[in-house]
Amino acid sequence: MSHIEFRVGKKNKRMNIPSQLLYTKDHEWVKIEGDIATVGITDFAQGELGDIVYVEIETLGQRFSAEEVFGSVEAVKTVSDLMMPVSGEVLSLNEALESTPELINTDPYEAGWLVKIKVEDQGDHLLSAEDYSTLIGG
Numbered sequence: 001m002s003h004i005e006f007r008v009g010k011k012n013k014r015m016n017i018p019s020q021l022l023y024t025k026d027h028e029w030v031k032i033e034g035d036i037a038t039v040g041i042t043d044f045a046q047g048e049l050g051d052i053v054y055v056e057i058e059t060l061g062q063r064f065s066a067e068e069v070f071g072s073v074e075a076v077k078t079v080s081d082l083m084m085p086v087s088g089e090v091l092s093l094n095e096a097l098e099s100t101p102e103l104i105n106t107d108p109y110e111a112g113w114l115v116k117i118k119v120e121d122q123g124d125h126l127l128s129a130e131d132y133s134t135l136i137g138g
Contacts, residue, residue, distance in 0.1 A: 015138065016043045018109055022085070023132035026067070029109065030085040030126065032119060037086055040113040041073065041104060044136045049075040052104045055097040057082070057114060063089045066123045070115065073104065085126060088117040 021029045027045035031038045046052065057071030064070050064084040071082040094113050096103060104112035127135065 015047070015133075015136070016109070017129045017133050017138070019129040021109070021129065022126040023129065023135075024067075024083065024085045024126060025135060026083040026085075027136075028083055028085045032086070032122065035119050036091070037088065037117050037119045038113050039085055039115050039117065040108055041082070042132070043108050045080075046105050046108050046112075049073065049078060049080060051076050052101045055101045055104070055114070057090075057093050057097075059090045059115070060093055061090060063087075063120070064117075066121065066125065073101070082114065084117075086117070086119050086123060087121040088119045090115050090117050092116045 017023075018029075021031050023029050023042060027042045029040050029042050052073050052075050054074040055071065056074070059070050062070075065087045066084055068084050069081045070084045070090065073080050073082060093115055096111065097114070106112070
């Protein structure tokens with residue numbers, strides 16, 4: 001998997017931004033394969049949130065427009081809405097997150113995915129890895 005890395009903040013942490021994914025200004029990522037998209041939150045977002053303790057997504061079978069709230073993640077000190085990156089119907093939820101929400105912290109681009117959706121409209125607001133890196137200061 002090719003990706004962009006850069007160092008962030010005082011901790012000098014390397015940020016992982018896989019180049020084959022698309023991103024939103026709200027820090028979600030999307031991997032589109034045919035008409036199916038896998039959605040998650042970025043390494044940057046999970047780092048900003050801190051330790052994630054709970055994920056609430058109860059939207060199986062529902063349709064969403066791009067940039068509409070489809071759930072939330074709760075970290076130790078905050079709750080953050082999840083925004084749908086593309087329009088479509090939620091086909092499946094990552095059930096592993098019910099018992100191990102920290103997968104989002106440890107593996108945001110693989111084991112920590114949130115939902116899979118049937119894409120109805122991709123829109124033109126998605127960012128490349130390079131554009132997302134610029135957005136977050138890379």
